[in-house]
Amino acid sequence: MWGYYVALAWRSSARSKALTALVIALLAFGVSACMVSYAVFRATTSDPIPAKSSRLYVPQIDSFGPTINWNGSEPSPVLSYTDAIALYQARKASRQTLLYPATWQMESDNRLIPAMPLSGDAVTADFFPMFDVPFRFGGGWTPTDDTQHASVVVISRRLNDKLFGGQNSVGLEIRLDGKIFRIGGVLDDWNPKPRFFDIASLDIPGIFSDTGDIYIPFTRAIDMKKGTKYDLCPSYSTDLGISDWDKYLRSECVWIDAWVELVTPSDVERYREFLRNYAEEQRRNGRFSWAPNIRLRNLMAWMAHEHVTPKASNLSMLVSASFLLIVMVNVVGLMLARFMRRAPEIGIRRALGASRAAVYRQLLIEGAALGCVGGILGVALTLLGLRGAGALFEPSIARIVHADASLIVLTVLLAMAATVISALYPTWRAAKIQPAWQIKINS
Structure with missing residues (x-):
């Protein structure tokens, strides 16, 4: 049955090549923009020593x-x-x-x-x-x-x-x-x-x-x-x-x-108390004239506090996510046009006994198939975008950004998810088509 729905999606795409190409192109550009930004964000926020980061702390004294x-x-x-x-x-x-x-x-x-x-x-x-x-x-x-x-x-x-x-x-x-x-x-x-x-x-x-x-x-x-x-x-x-x-x-x-x-939470609390006592001792000795002001953060909290992630990376994530949202809004319109052009076909299927659930499955699988193709094109655009990351980010940052299998898979999955989500409303509209009305119009 799934293969049948994929075959239907292929035949439908062949009948509306322009709409299909536009959906795929929009998805590819929207997803690739997101994934290039995500690749930079991931590289600059990743744990540099995951086996020990929770045990490494930075003491601060004012x-x-x-x-x-x-x-x-x-x-x-x-x-x-x-x-x-x-x-x-x-x-x-x-x-x-x-x-x-x-x-x-x-x-x-x-x-x-x-x-x-x-x-x-x-x-x-x-x-x-x-x-x-x-x-x-x-x-x-x-x-x-x-x-x-x-x-x-x-x-x-x-x-x-x-x-x-x-x-x-x-x-x-x-x-x-x-x-x-x-x-x-x-x-x-x-x-x-x-x-x-x-x-x-x-x-x-x-x-x-x-x-x-x-x-x-x-x-x-x-x-x-x-x-x-x-x-x-x-x-x-x-x-x-x-x-x-x-x-x-x-x-x-x-x-x-x-x-x-510091290995255990109790070690952390003891060291924090030691820092507080040390700062208080400096105040009593006359070196400090203010109350103890200390901090003790582990590695990942320290990286967040020091704003290690470049502002350009955060901004690009926001811009690319907004762009993908705009793309999805446009895809909703395109998918609605695709599905409503097939109203006679859907009406006849419903008249022959197809349930609304079957229509939902068919059209959502069609959307996922388009998303898969858009994701594959998006992978190519993402790889191209990563090669040009040096134009937006410092060379030292651009050098550490790379594509791996997880990024490629995530790109395809994001494209498929974006298409399926965008197809929900058009699918709902198509499933509400009245079979008798369509038969009457086309008789």
């Missing part, structure tokens, strides 16, 4: 006070050196890491490779196990190396390929800012999008850029007086005290990302 309007009553997204070190040394989480992005001038013993600036992060030892960072060779350093301010470095796979031809380089040395560092590990392919651990320190294009090539101990970077360009000071002067490193570290400038791993 060290500026209410006189400086950060974002309503929100504390700054990064910490001052004083607060970061205090949280790190308290060891109130199963794992914790401090980090900040920086750039180093790298030199190699290979004379064929010129000196070059390389970006990366200064991190503590827990960074690698906390974020499930994979290694191709070697591994990260230990907390003891942090304590001893060791001159050890972890490099990316692409840097290892460039410097050492992809060979195991563990134990070899490179120079960073003129200092010798021993390679302790080489990362495997690891390039999470977004670059979630640096969200608070980077702008939107930077969040979706590639991860750095250099990771050195946080304490060693502090010894090297390695600053970051992503700081904010109460006076809004980005170079406050930077000429005097010790003064800079003692200042209220905020520039350090902090992460903690």
